[in-house]
Amino acid sequence: MIRPQKASEKHYLLNVAVIVAALGYFVDIYDLVLFSIVRIPSLISLGITAPEALLEDGVLLLNMQMAGMLLGGIAWGILGDKRGRISVLFGSIFLYSVANILNGFVQDIPTYALLRFIAGVGLAGELGAGITLVSEVLPKEKRGYGTMIVATIGITGALLAGIVGEYFGWRTAYFIGGGLGLLLLLLRIGVYESGMFNSLKERSITRGNFLTLFTSAQRFWKYLKCILTGVPIWFVVGVLITFSPEFGIALGVPEPVSAAKAVSFCYLGLVFGDFASGVLSQRFKSRKNIVIAFILLTGLVMTIYLFGSNYSLTQFYTICVALGFASGYWAVFVTIAAEQFGTNIRATVTTTVPNFVRGAVVPLTIAFSSLKDSVGIVPGAAILAAISLCIALISIVRLPESFGKDLNFLEPV
Secondary structure, three states, X not given: OHHHHHHHXXXXXXXXXXXXXXXXXXXXXXXXXXXXXXXXXXXXXXXXXXXXXXXXXXXXXXXXXXXXXXXXXXXXXXXXXXXXXXXXXXXXXXXXXXXXXXXOOOOOHHHHHHHHHHHHHHHHHHHXXXXXXXXXXXXXXXXXXXXXXXXXXXXXXXXXXXXXXXXXXXXXXXXXXXXXXXXXXXHHHHOOOOHHHHHHHOXXXXXXXXXXXXXXXXXXXXXXXXXXXXXXHHHHHHHHHOOHHHXXXXXOOOXXXXXXXXXHHHHHHHHHHHHHHHHHHHHOOOHHHHHHHHHHHHHHHHHHHHXXXXXXXXXXXXXXXXXXXXXXXXXHHHHHHHXXXXXXXXXXXXXXXXHHHHHOHHHHHHHHHHHHXXXXXXXXXXXXXXXXXXXXXXXXXXXXXXXXXXXXXXXXX
């Protein structure tokens, strides 16, 4: 009679870990997308009205957030391996929740920029810590379902951000995001640390040393291949969807394309794409083959997007959904990164990899701007699309299959 009770209790604790990680990522994505939605209304409210100033200050705020995410990704990853997955999971949620609430009170650009940097630092930690925790606590045959739930539920935060940004003031929208994060912290009492990490703490071995990723050529190339596999996802979001109004004009769409709607439709596709890729990776017992299939599908939809013409507005938004679905292998991609490395550096890898992929948007947009001016918007995007897809395919093909891999191992340092 006691044994079933223990099994039931363990099952409950595993479910709580998955739910908390998923809701944390939900609030994470909410804030990430919310800034894009309320950027212009918030700047106008602060007295910035000139188009040049709106663009300049908007880029400043975005770059500050990105800088925070890049630095935070490294810091949280190291802490995740040194202090534990739970500490990072809730520490990151607390930081970006408080930054969100304070964002609702800003009265000037310097304060806004500082808070976006702090929010970026906080946003960098949640996904990596959540995926690492879920990967380590779930049975190896079922961890793909757990990470799929985290990503699928998390990405729906973008849909909520679109609704809140549309019907509430920008300050209220920030308050809502911060409040949701703080409410989530109440669930902390039901989440326990990874057993793999707890057993590791009792051993005298180096943990969370970011530099060890560069001391071995084999380890470095494996790490780089993990990053490059995810680049097409953020090429879709950062270029094809972000600049969708300009692409709409170039492709002959008869009505103006709304960037906000394009983002919403893309994230709708991402929800279903992440669900499908997660289920398929479990069904076919392969992460690698499913990612290859989704990268190829992304290339097909990119071709339709870039080389079609005279789309109606409805058709264009439908293609945005398809782009989101095709590039919806984010959960599988981050799970692959988690499964490639040992417990003593797993959080560092799983936290930095997605943030470096997000950071790839900066060189991608710079290259896109340069190519757009020299060869045109559609040819320029096509060149970058081909490069990102080829690099991603080469990278994933050369990574070892990780489905069902026992994660209770250490990385030699």
